Amino acid sequence: MSKDRTEIAAMADEYVLGLLEPAEARQVEAEMDRDPDLKAAIAASRDRFLPLDDTADPAVVGDDLWSRIDAALPVQGAASAETRRPTANDNSPGGRRWRATALAALAAAVLLAVALSFNLLRTVEPLVVAVLVNEAGEIQAIVEDFGNETAAVRLLADFTVPADKTIEVWTLPSPERGPVSLGLIEDARSVRLQGHAAAGSGLPLPRDSQLYELTLEPAGGSPTGRPTGVILAKGLARITR
Structure with missing residues (x-):
């Protein structure tokens, strides 16, 4: 594909x-x-x-849906009194075309509603997105860095974390600065981290091919401020816009 x-x-x-x-x-x-x-x-x-x-509350579509849609449609052209109106169970070629057109319109309306709702729910787009994989190349997590001292992390795999350990998220803004912690993931699959501010701010905007990774650290985070534990997943960022 x-x-x-x-x-x-x-x-x-x-x-x-x-x-x-x-x-x-x-x-x-x-x-x-x-x-x-x-x-x-x-x-x-x-x-x-x-x-x-x-x-959204579950809704059941009634058997008279097509009849009500049909009744609400304006008459096209000067149709004669003998012209038969397609019904919901009409299997004629004309009826099938009418239903296909109506279905396409309904699908477009659903997509438009979802797109509008999504834009309202999410007003800020990430600057970069990184897909993190393990050594086998399996996707483990997605990191979205918004460049405003905020990053969102979504775990896509189940991690076994001992009681005395935690998952810490890191990024490498530059080799000179070294790895910087974005925060900890504790008992959650999706988190929004304010790690940049905790790291003392001053970080440059995230860039293309910037490294992100997850490591297993002692509870409370790395004692050295640098990754010390096993790397669970890592990946390079891609600019989204």
Whole structure:
């Protein structure tokens, strides 16, 4: 599946929203195992749309939905009295075309509503995004660095953390400065860290190919201010805009 970043993000959104045809959905599911970018995009889409799921009440579509939509549509042209109006169970070619058009319009409305809701929920975009992988190349976490002393970390794998240990997030703004802690992840899968401020601020804006990593450190964080434990995952950032 040769697609650019925009196409992958759009496909991930459509898959999560259930807008793909069954065959397309199966293709995406098969491709996820081979394409880490697609897998990461789908995980990000699920988390992004989660607030919409949490605030929406389940609704059952009534059997008369198509009849009500049809009745609300304006008459096209000078239709004769004998012209038959398509109904919800109309299997004629014209009826199928009408339903396909209506479905496309409904799908577009859903995408527009989701896009507007997402823009309201998330007004600041990250400057860089880093996909962190383990030694086997398996995706373990995603880091979004906003460049305003804030970074968001989303764990995509289960980590076994002993009671006397914690996961610490690091970045390497420059070889001269060395690794800087962005904060600790404790009993959570998604966290927003204010690590830049804790590190004394003065950090430059995150850049393309900047290193991010997770290490296993003593409870409370590294005692030296530098990574001392096992590296759980690491990856290089990519600029998002």
